[in-house]
Amino acid sequence: MIGFFVLANQPSFWLSLFMANVAGGFSYLAVHAVLGEMLKHGKGLVLMSFSLGITLIAALNVCLRRLAS
Numbered sequence: 001m002i003g004f005f006v007l008a009n010q011p012s013f014w015l016s017l018f019m020a021n022v023a024g025g026f027s028y029l030a031v032h033a034v035l036g037e038m039l040k041h042g043k044g045l046v047l048m049s050f051s052l053g054i055t056l057i058a059a060l061n062v063c064l065r066r067l068a069s
Helices: 002-006 012-040 041-069
Strands: none
Touching: 012 041
16 A cells, blocks of 8 residues: 555556565465464364455455456
């Protein structure tokens, strides 16, 4: 969100580059958290919860994109 306001007047290439780095950081943190929880708890429960969360986020993204267009 902050990146959008900072790079709003820049070409879309720079916005995409910035957002890709942010997404990479969040992906690393998510994988690190999932692996840490898998060591503490059952593997099946953690993977099921993570998959459900990803599915819900994807569904929300698709719904919001359809509403916006």
